[in-house]
Amino acid sequence: xxxxxxxxxxxxxxxxxxxxxxxxxxxxxxxxxxxxxxxxxxxxxxxxxxxxxxxxxxxxxxxxxxxxxxxxxxxxxxxxxxxxxxxxxxxxxxxxxxxxxxxxxxxxxxxxxxxxxxxxxxxxxxxxxxxxxxxxxxxxxxxxxxxxxxxxxxxxxxxxxxxxxxxxxxxxxxxxxxxxxxxxxxxxxxxxxxxxxxxxxxxxxxxxxxxxxxxxxxxxxxxxxxxxx
Amino acid sequence: xxxxxxxxxxxxxxxxxxxxxxxxxxxxxxxxxxxxxxxxxxxxxxxxxxxxxxxxxxxxxxxxxxxxxxxxxxxxxxxxxxxxxxxxxxxxxxxxxxxxxxxxxxxxxxxxxxxxxxxxxxxxxxxxxxxxxxxxxxxxxxxxxxxxxxxxxxxxxxxxxxxxxxxxxxxxxxxxxxxxxxxxxxxxxxxxxxxxxxxxxxxxxxxxxxxxxxxxxxxxxxxxxxxxx
DNA sequence: GAAAAATCGAGAAATCGTTCTCGATATTCT
DNA sequence: AGAATATCGAGAACGATTTCTCGATTTTTC
Numbered sequence: 001x002x003x004x005x006x007x008x009x010x011x012x013x014x015x016x017x018x019x020x021x022x023x024x025x026x027x028x029x030x031x032x033x034x035x036x037x038x039x040x041x042x043x044x045x046x047x048x049x050x051x052x053x054x055x056x057x058x059x060x061x062x063x064x065x066x067x068x069x070x071x072x073x074x075x076x077x078x079x080x081x082x083x084x085x086x087x088x089x090x091x092x093x094x095x096x097x098x099x100x101x102x103x104x105x106x107x108x109x110x111x112x113x114x115x116x117x118x119x120x121x122x123x124x125x126x127x128x129x130x131x132x133x134x135x136x137x138x139x140x141x142x143x144x145x146x147x148x149x150x151x152x153x154x155x156x157x158x159x160x161x162x163x164x165x166x167x168x169x170x171x172x173x174x175x176x177x178x179x180x181x182x183x184x185x186x187x188x189x190x191x192x193x194x195x196x197x198x199x200x201x202x203x204x205x206x207x208x209x210x211x212x213x214x215x216x217x218x219x220x221x222x223x224x225x226x227x228x229x
Numbered sequence: 230x231x232x233x234x235x236x237x238x239x240x241x242x243x244x245x246x247x248x249x250x251x252x253x254x255x256x257x258x259x260x261x262x263x264x265x266x267x268x269x270x271x272x273x274x275x276x277x278x279x280x281x282x283x284x285x286x287x288x289x290x291x292x293x294x295x296x297x298x299x300x301x302x303x304x305x306x307x308x309x310x311x312x313x314x315x316x317x318x319x320x321x322x323x324x325x326x327x328x329x330x331x332x333x334x335x336x337x338x339x340x341x342x343x344x345x346x347x348x349x350x351x352x353x354x355x356x357x358x359x360x361x362x363x364x365x366x367x368x369x370x371x372x373x374x375x376x377x378x379x380x381x382x383x384x385x386x387x388x389x390x391x392x393x394x395x396x397x398x399x400x401x402x403x404x405x406x407x408x409x410x411x412x413x414x415x416x417x418x419x420x421x422x423x424x425x426x427x428x429x430x431x432x433x434x435x436x437x438x439x440x441x442x443x444x445x446x447x448x449x450x451x452x453x454x455x456x457x458x
Numbered sequence: 459g460a461a462a463a464a465t466c467g468a469g470a471a472a473t474c475g476t477t478c479t480c481g482a483t484a485t486t487c488t
Numbered sequence: 489a490g491a492a493t494a495t496c497g498a499g500a501a502c503g504a505t506t507t508c509t510c511g512a513t514t515t516t517t518c
Contacts, residue, residue: 025475029450030443037425051495059427062477067496079483079496097449111374115344125445145340165452190452192445196266196350198288206455208448211440214259216354216421219437220326221258223394223419226435254505280465291507296466308466308513
């Protein structure tokens with residue numbers, strides 16, 4: 001997040017009813033994509049089963065922790081053997097909602113927005129951009145990486161008619177809240193926020209911050225520490 | 230993890246000596262950028278002092294937590310008044326190392342890399358791209374957002390001569406480790422990893438994952454939960 | 459000038475997440 | 489077939505982070 005960063009954990013959780021969201025710890029949620037990535041390479045190498053010992057070793061985690069994380073997705077393993085790789089991938093992907101690809105709108109087709117539109121890899125994670133929006137008239141009517149760019153005034157109507165549920169926000173800080181309001185008016189239920197601003201949403205919408213500036217801060221802080229040794 | 234993501238907290242911490250890094254909790258580090266952002270808007274509005282009560286309310290956090298976070302940066306407040314906004318911003322920025330801008334290399338000038346190069350905002354967070362590198366010969370010799378793109382073979386020598394300490398990795402998963410090796414050979418001490426792959430580094434280098442796919446996963450998971458109500 | 463109100467800062471308590479321990483189970487080896 | 493080994497899964501122990509409590513301090517009000 002963001003800078004928003006500020007409150008990532010609290011924030012995203014706070015937006016939903018307590019009971020439902022806190023079921024799975026956020027740290028576990030953060031680790032799950034990593035498992036999938038590792039498992040995909042295993043599958044590519046023809047591996048059929050894998051133990052948490054094995055996963056943990058590669059990812060430098062505690063085997064018990066991996067086991068608990070995997071358990072959240074509902075999979076059960078076999079003692080002395082481990083888990084079926086194929087089944088495990090399917091279990092996590094399904095749990096994370098990567099299977100049913102979601103169509104998304106992107107708001108703010110600047111440098112960052114353009115990059116996000118061009119990042120084909122998101123398809124693997126169940127995200128597909130179907131339209132982009134920008135205030136700048138010179139961008140409207142064009143296509144960026146195969147996605148049409150519209151003016152902001154078209155957003156609400158299009159979102160409603162296309163039944164879009166995900167909005168990706170890559171606008172400057174000032175325009176962030178305003179853009180979020182439009183997205184909500186269009187019926188969007190989830191916002192992936194790349195802007196450095198905390199966004200206020202209603203109870204029917206979730207915001208997750210991309211945390212770009214948070215991780216950058218951790219990097220610079222760590223660099224300072226490591227240079228001073 | 231992940232791609233990275235997986236082990237962010239553990240990972241970055243693990244790379245440094247225990248004592249130094251664990252001083253400030255990572256959750257606090259993640260929240261600090263958010264404070265700065267909020268404080269900047271306060272300053273813009275002419276506000277001169279602010280209390281943790283005030284900050285916490287806006288960011289939906291616990292006032293005590295905010296107070297503890299701020300204390301890590303070394304600032305001290307005045308009872309009944311709060312903190313001097315200007316001084317507080319300076320304190321956090323200095324703590325996070327945003328003042329002394331760091332020169333960085335970017336590896337992988339694809340869609341994501343291009344976007345990062347064009348994101349002027351990073352300058353505010355003490356990051357400046359001075360060169361980019363890519364395998365693709367058609368990109369070499371050109372400039373992207375004012376930054377020259379070189380072939381990978383120039384990386385090590387240039388990094389050494391320019392005394393670069395930060396590398397930003399936006400290459401596909403397969404090339405990530407290899408690119409990281411080059412960066413380390415060039416003397417780079419900190420890597421901001423946007424690739425969905427865990428990276429192995431020596432004890433003199435830190436890796437911080439950008440966690441793009443982690444936050445996306447949290448978003449999709451939350452969306453699934455909220456849609457099912 | 460004294461009383462009231464707001465806020466900081468330090469320490470205690472509670473909560474959350476990670477790590478450890480152990481019994482149960484499936485496989486492999488002899 | 490029986491013993492040894494590896495791994496899962498559940499619960500306990502531990503550690504870290506968040507939240508609560510309270511005394512001290514400064515400003516404002518009467």
